[in-house]
Every structure is written in C-alpha cells, then in structure tokens.
Amino acid sequence: MGCRVTKPNKQQRIERERAIVSVPASHTAVTAMRAALLIQRWYRQYAARLEMRRRCSWNIFQSIEYSGEQDHIKLYNFFGCLMDHFTPASSQKKWISHIFHESDAFQEMELERYFSYKNIEVPDVYSGPHLTFPLTISNVTELVDAFKNKQKLHAHYVMRLLEKTLMLLRFLPNINHVSTCKYKEITICAETPYVFNGDFVDRGKESMEILLVLFAFQLLYPHDVHLNRGNHEDHIVNLRLLQKIFSWLPLVTIIDHKVLILHGGISDKTDLNLIAKLDRQRFVSAFRPMRGEVSVRQLEAERDDGRRRVQSLSYGAGVRLRPEVPRHSLHSASRRDVGSVEEELSERRRLAVLGLTSDQGSAKDLQTEAWRQIVDVLWSDPMPQNGCVPNDVRGGGCYWGPDITQKVLDRHKLQLLIRSHECKQEGYEFCHNRRVLTIFSASNYYDVGSNRGAYLHLGPDHIPHFKPFQASRSTRELTLRQSVGRTERSALQALRMLFFTHKSELMREFLQHDPQHTGLISLRSWVVAMETVLHLSLPWRVLRSQLVSSSHDGMLNYDDWFNQLSIIQPNAKIANTSLLETLYKHHSNLETIFRMIDTDHSGLISFEEFHQTWKLLSSHLQTNISDKAISELAESIDFNKDGSIDINEFMEAFRLVEQSRAERKPSPTSAERTTNKPTTTQNLSDITC
C-alpha cells in the first residue's frame, strides 16, 4: 500500500503508481483492490476538503451572528448610559421617559386597548379559520392546516388567542414542574408532555404562525405542552402584548424532579430557589433597563478600560452597588410623577415575599441579582474547562464548566441538564460527562443544508432518544457538494454585505497600508485590515482566495475590489450617501429604536420622532450627523409627502441587494479615481467614528 521503505523521487513514484494500475488481466484481483484503494484515498481527500469548506462557512455565520448579538448588548449599554447620565433638553426628556418608564397602570390600559378584540370584526369574506374558545382539537388542526396553505388568521382571533395565552401563562410558576406519570383522570389529550425550549421567534419567515400554533397547542393541552423562555424572546418586538406574553413565559421546566430544561444554561451563582421566587414578568428584556434600575457595572468597566471589548452583561466581579444617583436625575423624577404610591406598595409586598426589608440598598441588590439569574439562564454556554467566566462572545451570561454542572445539578438533586441556544451540526450534542445536552431543533439554521435539527424523546427512564431531521426536501436531494457549495455561497455573501457596511473603516485601514495613494495594497495587508476592522475571528488568509478575485503580483486594487462586491440599494431616491453606510451597519439597532419610538404601533413615525432617533443613534455611535442631513433624509423617505414616515417602507428601502452582473458599472479609471478622492475624504470626515 503506502510506500514507507524508501523515498523515491517524483519520476519513480509516478512510474510506480502507473504500474500499479496497468498490470495485465491475470492480476485482476490484486489490481482491482489497488484501484479501489486509489479511488477511496482520493474520495476521502475530496470529502475532507468539502468538510473544511462547510466548517468555514459555519464559522462565518456563527461569528456574524454572535457579533450581531454583541451589537444588541452595546445598544443596551447605550440606553443604560442614556438613562443615567444623559440630561436631555426638556422636550426630549418627556419623550424618552415615555418610552422607558411606563407605569403599570399605563401598561394595563394599553393591554385592554389591544385585547379589545370585540371591536375587531371578522368580515364575511374572511375564509380563514374561525376559532372558538375554549379551543377544540379541530380548531387547532384547522389552524395548522390553514398556515400550511399560507392562509392568515384574522386579527380578531389572533387577539383572542394571545389574550387567552397570557391568562394561562400568568398562572404558571417561574419553574414549571412536569411529571411523566400517567394522569389518573381520563383525558382526551396526549399523554406525553412536550417541552419547547425557547427561541420560537428567530430567523424563519413564519415566526408569528409558529408562535400562534404553539400557543394554541398550549391552550388545548395545558398540562402537556410547556414553553420555556429563550433569549430571542427578548428582542424588543413590535407588539407590546407579545412582549408581555414573553415576559410571562416560564424560565425553567423540571421533569420528575430529575431533568432540568432551560434555554441557555447556568452559572456558578444559579440558584433555583431564587429563580422560583423572583417576579419574572418584570424582566421584559435583558436589553431594556428595568424600571428604576440599571446595571452600570459593566458600563463603568468598559469606560475605565477605554477598550471596545464587549463584556458580559451579568457576569462580572461580584455585585457592585450603583453609585448614588442625585435625586434630581431623570428617571427617579419621572417615576415619582406616575402612580408612585401604588408602585411603592407593590414593591414592598414583593420584597416581603422575598423575605427582605424595604431598605433601598438591598432592594436594588436583589433586583440586580434576580436579573442576573435570568440572563444567566437565557444566555450562558457550556465550556469544557472547569470554572465560570463571562461570556464575552454573546455579551451576556457566562461560560460554565463541568464542575459547575456537577455542583448545581447535585445541589438540586437533578440528573441531567437539557438546553438549547447553540446550533449543532447534527442537531444535538452531549458534554460535561453526558450531564449536559444541547438540543437544537431548527434545521438549515444558517442556510439550506447547514445543519440538521433534532428533537428528543425522553422515556420514563429519562434516557433521551434522538430524532434528527432536515426540514427542506430540496436539501436531501442535493449532493453533499451542492449543499456545501450553497451554504458557502451564502456565508460569503453575508461577509460581502459586512464589507459593504464597513466600507469607510476598511478604506481608512487600506489607506494606512497605502500611504502613497497608489490604490494598491498587498494581499497580506488586506488580511491585516480585515482582522483590524471586523473583529471576527475568521481565517482571513484562507478566505482571501474566495473574497478577492483579482490580484496582480500579490497586489490588490482596493477600489476595484469594493466595486466588485456588487451591492447596491434598490431605492435610488435616497440620495444622501454619507448616512447610507451608518444606516446599513446599524440596520437592526435602528429598527429596534424605531419600534420603541412608535409607541402606538401604527407603523408610522413623525419627522420629529425620526429626528430624535437619529440624534440618539449619533450620540450612541459618537458620530456627528448634521440636522440638515437628517432633514434631507427624512424628506426623501417621505414618499407620499404626508409628514410621517412608514417604518416598514423605510427599512425595505435599505435592504441590501446584489447587483445583477448586467448592471454593474465598470470600475473607475485612474483618472476618475483621482477626481473621486475628494468625495472619499468627505465621507470619511462626515462619519467620524
């Protein structure tokens, strides 16, 4: 087989290999074996290269996803900063407090308004499902079928369904205890409990439909269908009432007092007794500062460091009390203004339940502690080493080790921890001596063919049986090479979008490597620039060959390269290019801010609100966006000229698309490049990040 005795030279080796396969027929058996060997050896190398490509695409998607999550954390920190230190002009003050500090009373009023499904009539022409309450199995079957056929459920029924769900959830404890024993009463429902472990709304196109189906099943079989909260149920969503529902989702499910199911994980501070007692619905979002409380510990750490490194929201060096905020600060003033007596009473009651006095100091500690427990449960990831360290990739929760698993599980006399939160190639993965199981049910998470999903069936012996699957039929029909190719193309396209949105920074970096302004940089410099600007731990050297198509003598023309990324926005009306990049880069944060501003959920915001948003964003980014630029942008977006901006249209206008080859403009000649230069520098100074 392999030659290990001597080291023949190249010529001898080729001859020898040729000889192996062209021996006369009498040695058929031996040569057939050798031929098979050759083919096997070749194919395994080919498969390994494919695997490498697949793994790289995966890493790309994951890096981008986690870095997006970090962006959200930064937004949170920004809002926290705003509340603590920003002393806005009086006109802004009212507006900001309106967003952040609604009282309970106000929220209840809103809810009533939203749940007033009685005012929403179902027209005769409606051909979708009609739900009756309490739900019957035929209702739910009809609902599922309708969604499969791409029909919609009428708002009237949506509201009723959501209202019923909220009513149900309010009665559930933070920690849901489930038993696999058969029920003594005879019921017509399934005998097997189902647990859904969070992140119901994420990437798929039909998040709302999925949610409604889950809620419907939960209403139908309340003892058998259990939903845990995930970290994606945290995003500041459009519908306030959905937000409310999410905040009421239980945090943890425990089966037979032996199996612990939660979305993210645990930390060394995880205390199920504390989790059981806390007031979960107060913690609507890890990103939205709690009423009357903001954790600035990490903010201060960041500021002290002067570094851009994202640190964990919750896991830090112990609980530090907030520094004393002067009495006249923004939020305490507004808090006093709105229903303060009732609030204080309910606060005291709550503290009494938790066994504490109403001393201000420890109340804050406890809120912080409760908040930390929740963030740890929703955001943490396991690691192979012992110990517990901040999860700086996610920006929230921690990385916990096998020793922590043992400690926490043993402390509460539990055997197995089942969690989700991380996408796994085969849909599931054990770790920590098989005491921690990650289960991930969304197949094709990053793209068609990227991964399998799995669900598991837990028998009465609590031994898991896995059912992996791949949702898309088309995936199964693709060859391995085709599906790897597809995922890879998506990953690379995602990277190209990223380059586009970081164009200014990248250009600045390239110019550093090209002080003579020749327009050329070495391929090595390209790699260094990528590493410096993007902060994604990716193998840029390896990726370079796929992202840089034209280089000459090891040098790259970076202007050409940017043009070849072929990405434009579809709406040519939006002329102001200096804001464009900021818009693209902070797309999702912008959307978050917009939706918070649009307090009546009309989908429209006024020019004034639009203006305020940009002001907020620019102070967050520490950039200088002129009033004039904002006004111009606002006017160009107000397509129907009625003085308000449709949020959805605005977002649509900025979706990045790939330019078709036919439309691609030729790259500028060097003469054009010289004249273009002033514009480039102008852009750079406009956005002074």
Add this chain to the structure above:
Amino acid sequence: MADKYNAETIISETHKKISNAFDVFDHESNKTVDVREIGTIIRSLGCYPSEAELHDIIAELEEEEPTGFVRYERFLPTMTKILLERKFRPITEDLLLQAFEVLDQQKKGYLEPEELNRYLTQEGEPFTQEEVEEMLSAAVDPDKNVILYKDFVSMMTIDDHR
C-alpha cells in the same frame, strides 16, 4: 518578489497555512482539536494519505495517555514536515481515470452502481455505507443510472484547479 523563495518565508507561510486549518476545528480556542478531525485537517492541506497512513500519524500525535485531543504544539512540527517533504502527494486526474478503467473489466465505458458499490465497500480500505452513498449520489447519472466515470472524474477534478 524575490524573497518568496526564501526558506524562512516558505516555512512561515507553511506554518500559517497549518495554523489556519487547525483553528477551524479548534472550537474552544485553546489550541487543541478533537483527534477525529485530524484526518480532515491533514487532507484539507492538500495531502492524500491512506487510512493506514493516517492512523500512523495520529499515533505519533497522540499523548502518551490519549485524551482524545491533539495539541497544536505537537501537530505543527509533524504537519510541517509532511508538507515540506511533500508526502502523500495528490492523485492526478489520469491516475484516477485509470483506476476506474481497471474496475471496468468489460470496458463498457461506464460502471453499474452496484458494481462500484461492491468494490468500494469490500476492497481496499472499505467505505462506510454513508461514504459510498454520498459518492454515488454525485457519480450516478440520473437518466442512465450508471456511472459515466470519465465525465465524473473530469467534473470532480475541476475543483482542484481553483
């Protein structure tokens, strides 16, 4: 670029290549990879070892008390040597074609799926069911239900010229 052929440069470029490939599978960023990924890493660097050769390499790389992990500090020198000595050289398109021709004893110009399946799962270093299914799914012509190996080889080796 005159210094391209400088030995030091070659070695440092080689080290970078190895490091990049290793990092892809270093999931915890602690400079270790699961021993089961070593084959993929070595092959992705352009080498064509047989399974037996791979086992020998892994035996060299493992710790005295096998942990299931391979450390970078052990991997780097071994892999550098493999690359610089150009061990486990690629199988050319010619050679691959000839191998198929050998299996096609009746000189039909194609192979039946069952034929190829049999050879690959019973001879040499046998494929697993999964491996053979994967290969056949790409190799079998969907209309004629046979493996037109000449076309197949041309198609598969296009990637090599990237």
